[in-house]
Amino acid sequence: MEDLQPAASGTPVCLEGxxxxxxxVDPAEAELLAGGVCPLPCAPDYPHxxxxxxxxxxxxxxxxxxxxxxxxxxxxxxxxxGLVIGDIGFHTPPDERGAAEVAYGLAVSGRGQGYATxxxxxxTEWAHGHGCATVLAEVDPGNTASLAVLEHCGYRQVRxxxxxxxxxxxxx
Numbered sequence: 321m322e323d324l325q326p327a328a329s330g331t332p333v334c335l336e337g338x339x340x341x342x343x344x345v346d347p348a349e350a351e352l353l354a355g356g357v358c359p360l361p362c363a364p365d366y367p368h369x370x371x372x373x374x375x376x377x378x379x380x381x382x383x384x385x386x387x388x389x390x391x392x393x394x395x396x397x398x399x400x401x402g403l404v405i406g407d408i409g410f411h412t413p414p415d416e417r418g419a420a421e422v423a424y425g426l427a428v429s430g431r432g433q434g435y436a437t438x439x440x441x442x443x444t445e446w447a448h449g450h451g452c453a454t455v456l457a458e459v460d461p462g463n464t465a466s467l468a469v470l471e472h473c474g475y476r477q478v479r480x481x482x483x484x485x486x487x488x489x490x491x492x
Contacts, residue, residue: 405430418453
């Protein structure tokens with residue numbers, strides 16, 4: 321996996337997997353995504369229902385000066401056709417314990433092909449290499465596909481107090 325750090329000009333972080341590129345979202349792109357517009361060529365069924373919320377979360381992080389390059393939102397770009405098929409990213413940078421929460425979503429047309437697993441594995445590895453000791457995720461117990469993605473990537477369930485399951489991936 322290639323890990324390209326942001327340039328001084330503010331170029332977003334890009335991470336690479338075998339079939340995907342995770343392309344960091346810049347503030348102008350977050351604004352477009354929050355409005356339901358994809359800034360790059362995308363699958364016909366992207367942005368998905370949660371994309372706007374993720375983009376607004378990134379915008380909020382920027383507004384309160386709680387953003388660290390790489391610990392934001394990424395577009396999941398399929399290498400074979402260059403289309404955006406989903407997004408993945410962190411709610412916030414790591415906290416004082418070195419923990420950050422990840423979330424992801426794919427267009428329906430990108431599901432069931434291992435793309436979410438690949439994207440999560442790439443982002444988790446990057447996070448552990450950049451000061452994040454623990455990557456957390458929450459999932460609805462009925463979302464068996466997402467739960468399988470998390471478990472396949474080595475996330476393990478931890479105690480949860482609400483209606484969602486909480487999972488954790490520790491750096492080795």
